[in-house]
Amino acid sequence: MQLHSRFFGRGIAALLCASLLVSACGEKKAGSEQRSADFARLDAFPSTYSVTQSRPVLIQGATLLTGTGEQLENTDLLLKGGKIAQIGQDLKAPKDAQVVDGKGKWVTPGIIDVHSHLGDYPAPSIESSQDGNEMTSPNTAQVWAEHSVWTQDPQFPLALAGGVTTLQILPGSANLFGGRSVTLKNVPGRSVQDMKFPGAPYGLKMACGENPKRVYGSKGTSPSTRMGNVAGYRNAWIEASNYKKKWEEYAKKGGDEPERDLGLETLAGVLNGDILVHNHCYRGEEMAVMMDIAKEFDFQISTFHHAVEAYKVADLLAENNVCAAMWADWWGFKHEAFDMTEANIAIVDQAKACAMIHSDSGVGVQHLNEEVAKAMTAGQRAGFDIQPKDAVAWMTSNPAKALGIDAQTGSLEKGKMADVVVWSGNPFSVYTHVDQVFIDGELMYDRSDKKRQPRSDFELGILDAEGERL
Amino acid sequence: MKKLAVFCALALGVLTAGAYAESILIKGGKVHTLADMGSLESADVLVVDGKVEQVAPVLNVSADRVIDAKGKVVTPGVIAPISELGLVEISAASGTNDNAVTGESIGSAFNPVPAYNPKSTLIPFNRAGGVTSAVVFPAISTWDETAVAAQRVFAGRGFAIKLNGEFNSVEAKDVAQKAYLGETGAQLAGGSRANAYAKVENALSEAKEYRDNRAAIRRGEWRELNYSLADLEALQPVINGTEPLLITADRASDILAVIELAKAFDVKLVLLGAAEGWMVADQLAQAQVPVVIDAINNLPISFSSLGARLDNAALLTRAGVKVAISGPDYASTHNVYLSRQSAGNAVAHGLPYEEALKSISTNVADIFRLSGGTLEKGATADIVVWNGDPLEVTSYPEQVLIEGEPQSLVTRSTRLRDRHLKPAKGHGFGYRN
Numbered sequence: 028m029q030l031h032s033r034f035f036g037r038g039i040a041a042l043l044c045a046s047l048l049v050s051a052c053g054e055k056k057a058g059s060e061q062r063s064a065d066f067a068r069l070d071a072f073p074s075t076y077s078v079t080q081s082r083p084v085l086i087q088g089a090t091l092l093t094g095t096g097e098q099l100e101n102t103d104l105l106l107k108g109g110k111i112a113q114i115g116q117d118l119k120a121p122k123d124a125q126v127v128d129g130k131g132k133w134v135t136p137g138i139i140d141v142h143s144h145l146g147d148y149p150a151p152s153i154e155s156s157q158d159g160n161e162m163t164s165p166n167t168a169q170v171w172a173e174h175s176v177w178t179q180d181p182q183f184p185l186a187l188a189g190g191v192t193t194l195q196i197l198p199g200s201a202n203l204f205g206g207r208s209v210t211l212k213n214v215p216g217r218s219v220q221d222m223k224f225p226g227a228p229y230g231l232k233m234a235c236g237e238n239p240k241r242v243y244g245s246k247g248t249s250p251s252t253r254m255g256n257v258a259g260y261r262n263a264w265i266e267a268s269n270y271k272k273k274w275e276e277y278a279k280k281g282g283d284e285p286e287r288d289l290g291l292e293t294l295a296g297v298l299n300g301d302i303l304v305h306n307h308c309y310r311g312e313e314m315a316v317m318m319d320i321a322k323e324f325d326f327q328i329s330t331f332h333h334a335v336e337a338y339k340v341a342d343l344l345a346e347n348n349v350c351a352a353m354w355a356d357w358w359g360f361k362h363e364a365f366d367m368t369e370a371n372i373a374i375v376d377q378a379k380a381c382a383m384i385h386s387d388s389g390v391g392v393q394h395l396n397e398e399v400a401k402a403m404t405a406g407q408r409a410g411f412d413i414q415p416k417d418a419v420a421w422m423t424s425n426p427a428k429a430l431g432i433d434a435q436t437g438s439l440e441k442g443k444m445a446d447v448v449v450w451s452g453n454p455f456s457v458y459t460h461v462d463q464v465f466i467d468g469e470l471m472y473d474r475s476d477k478k479r480q481p482r483s484d485f486e487l488g489i490l491d492a493e494g495e496r497l
Numbered sequence: 498m499k500k501l502a503v504f505c506a507l508a509l510g511v512l513t514a515g516a517y518a519e520s521i522l523i524k525g526g527k528v529h530t531l532a533d534m535g536s537l538e539s540a541d542v543l544v545v546d547g548k549v550e551q552v553a554p555v556l557n558v559s560a561d562r563v564i565d566a567k568g569k570v571v572t573p574g575v576i577a578p579i580s581e582l583g584l585v586e587i588s589a590a591s592g593t594n595d596n597a598v599t600g601e602s603i604g605s606a607f608n609p610v611p612a613y614n615p616k617s618t619l620i621p622f623n624r625a626g627g628v629t630s631a632v633v634f635p636a637i638s639t640w641d642e643t644a645v646a647a648q649r650v651f652a653g654r655g656f657a658i659k660l661n662g663e664f665n666s667v668e669a670k671d672v673a674q675k676a677y678l679g680e681t682g683a684q685l686a687g688g689s690r691a692n693a694y695a696k697v698e699n700a701l702s703e704a705k706e707y708r709d710n711r712a713a714i715r716r717g718e719w720r721e722l723n724y725s726l727a728d729l730e731a732l733q734p735v736i737n738g739t740e741p742l743l744i745t746a747d748r749a750s751d752i753l754a755v756i757e758l759a760k761a762f763d764v765k766l767v768l769l770g771a772a773e774g775w776m777v778a779d780q781l782a783q784a785q786v787p788v789v790i791d792a793i794n795n796l797p798i799s800f801s802s803l804g805a806r807l808d809n810a811a812l813l814t815r816a817g818v819k820v821a822i823s824g825p826d827y828a829s830t831h832n833v834y835l836s837r838q839s840a841g842n843a844v845a846h847g848l849p850y851e852e853a854l855k856s857i858s859t860n861v862a863d864i865f866r867l868s869g870g871t872l873e874k875g876a877t878a879d880i881v882v883w884n885g886d887p888l889e890v891t892s893y894p895e896q897v898l899i900e901g902e903p904q905s906l907v908t909r910s911t912r913l914r915d916r917h918l919k920p921a922k923g924h925g926f927g928y929r930n
Binding site: 075077079151153154155184214215216217221478479480481482483484487488489490491492493495 | 587589590591592593616618621662905907908909912913916920922923924925926927928930
């Protein structure tokens with residue numbers, strides 16, 4: 028019951044998930060180089076994330092899924108200075124290195140969940156902890172998801188034990204514009220800034236379809252229809268365009284400083300190319316409309332989330348450089364989630380669009396490898412040649428692209444952040460465990476060592492004063 | 498868990514399951530027995546098989562465990578007369594609240610025992626504050642409109658727990674029935690305290706009518722009754738005097754009315770609140786009605802407590818009323834142990850010291866017929882060794898025994914304190930316990 032109502036509440040915003048392809052995420056659009064104002068306010072709440080990696084790590088003789096389309100057998104991986112230093116055969120262990128026997132084990136890049144509400148919808152889920160959905164106006168672009176994050180949510184360490192090293196925390200989906208997202212490294216943090224992925228772009232959560240029209244329509248206000256939704260988006264973008272122009276003119280010509288507006292700052296940040304649009308959107312035709320709106324106002328959609336019908340418009344997504352984040356098999360809980368195929372991710376992928384798994388769930392986030400395995404199998408049954416070396420990208424490099432952090436993480440490549448998962452076997456088996464998780468080269472989780480399993484403050488003494496929750 | 502002395506078992510060469518009792522000798526503390534022996538500047542307390550075996554200035558016996566209490570203070574454990582322990586985890590998280598119900602089906606019959614959670618974090622916390630037992634009562638909130646609309650003044654049955662966190666820690670059920678009169682009763686009963694009074698009167702009358710005509714009523718050959726049979730059953734021990742009726746009232750005139758009511762129905766009454774109790778102390782003493790008060794409350798917070806004052810406990814005790822001191826109103830859940838602070842303030846305002854200790858232990862045990870509350874031969878060994886005066890806010894328990902078992906004093910709060918003792922940058926804290 029509770030799960031359902033929460034899901035429905037969130038579902039709205041998550042609907043429109045336009046996947047922004049790699050390059051579109053990170054790059055500024057040519058022609059809009061009049062960057063007169065820092066609309067994104069990138070330094071307002073700066074990342075204080077730090078790595079305390081001290082010793083190199085050599086993982087020997089494992090099977091590597093690189094996230095770049097390769098499966099390397101019996102290969103060594105050297106992590107050094109927080110980075111991936113070397114990949115090859117018979118690497119020499121540096122002095123003091125921690126050596127991991129990788130025989131029989133598989134290694135992947137750290138898993139990235141592009142759609143999470145951890146911290147904003149924490150466990151325990153009680154009245155006072157529902158901090159993910161500012162359901163007070165169709166446009167709440169002024170709110171930032173990071174300001175709701177309860178860093179002691181015990182769901183973070185559980186996700187870590189599932190191999191998740193990075194996640195995007197999104198506000199919910201009741202609104203046309205839900206607010207700003209934040210990308211976090213999955214490390215214990217006393218403040219959310221301790222977890223903020225250094226330099227990751229912000230996202231703007233938008234939502235198509237049933238959620239906004241239901242939430243506001245039921246209050247007798249606009250939007251109450253899908254056309255009402257679209258009018259709401261367009262009005263806001265008109266306002267944001269004017270706002271952006273006003274500041275740019277001020278930068279050029281001086282005069283009185285225009286007044287700041289938090290919501291318009293975020294939208295102008297999108298128009299400026301600094302903030303990525305993450306659009307909850309289930310239906311194919313709605314995704315098409317959203318891509319037209321992006322053209323009208325000259326911005327890029329990064330990713331459609333919950334894109335149950337992405338397979339219907341996979342070619343359009345590829346053409347527009349938009350990613351799709353999908354479930355393996357969640358469907359049918361509302362009409363716009365009815366046209367489901369388990370081959371969704373595979374079809375989008377084969378159409379050369381950027382496809383990925385996402386969770387939107389405290390349980391799902393712990394099993395994204397299994398979700399990818401199901402989607403991979405569905406793709407194989409549909410006749411595509413999709414192997415683990417390909418499918419792993421759906422939980423690593425492609426979500427990194429969607430978040431604009433693919434230059435730093437998401438694949439096993441020299442020089443990238445040493446965000447690495449060591450699996451007890453093939454990660455696409457339900458019986459496989461996460462043995463170890465490294466974030467920036469530091470051992471953050473070890474299945475065989477209680478001392479390397481972080482626990483949030485909440486978990487201390489909660490069942491038994493002298494014990495931990497688990 | 499009970500142990501016989503190890504040497505015994507070894508000598509016999511057998512270990513009988515369940516009969517293995519540890520003996521504990523608490524040596525050289527200042528001991529407040531709160532019994533015939535009074536207070537001893539320095540004494541030894543011997544605990545065997547969960548009971549106090551002996552208290553004497555010096556005991557030359559061996560024991561499995563010796564606690565050095567030199568310079569410390571030894572008392573019976575604190576007993577909380579009113580709490581919601583194990584029924585409420587976070588007041589503002591409704592899923593964790595089992596202390597109250599709405600709807601008309603249950604009033605006096607409400608028995609929250611099945612909802613009791615001995616693993617609540619509040620239990621180790623209050624235990625570490627020196628509380629070894631507590632009476633747990635259901636409640637009715639006047640903030641809850643549906644509860645008010647139900648016009649029900651009986652909250653249901655209280656039970657008693659030991660604070661050892663064990664699944665079998667319910668010490669006694671049906672310790673008292675709770676009802677609201679006075680100003681709160683008025684809010685619950687449609688606007689007038691007289692109506693609340695009438696509701697209790699009617700319920701007790703019907704309970705008697707039911708008692709005297711049970712068979713006919715059960716057969717359906719009787720007039721329609723206002724209260725459900727379950728409710729009337731629940732009131733039977735109240736009208737036959739085996740279970741006290743705990744009634745809330747603060748205003749002096751309300752207290753007098755409650756005394757009259759109890760007299761009329763020959764009910765064993767315990768008064769809860771009694772902010773203006775001192776004004777009618779003689780009548781309370783004469784009627785032998787014990788009171789549960791918050792001794793630190795001196796606010797004229799409502800018109801029924803205009804006479805609230807800090808020497809209420811002293812004046813009541815001097816008049817011969819048996820006084821139990823609870824934590825402040827707001828502390829009926831998380832900080833039940835603050836009854837110590839209230840009692841200390843009562844001493845500061847005239848209550849004799851030993852009387853104050855009794856008001857948070859012995860008297861509570863007497864009123865609700867619980868174990869503990871004294872240190873004398875045969876008493877249940879619920880014992881606290883304090884680093885100083887237990888009523889002083891700078892003092893704290895160093896050892897807590899419940900039924901002779903040494904208890905952990907670790908709490909979530911001490912865990913958090915230790916984890917963050919030296920705040921530092923980075924994520925290392927997540928790996929500290």
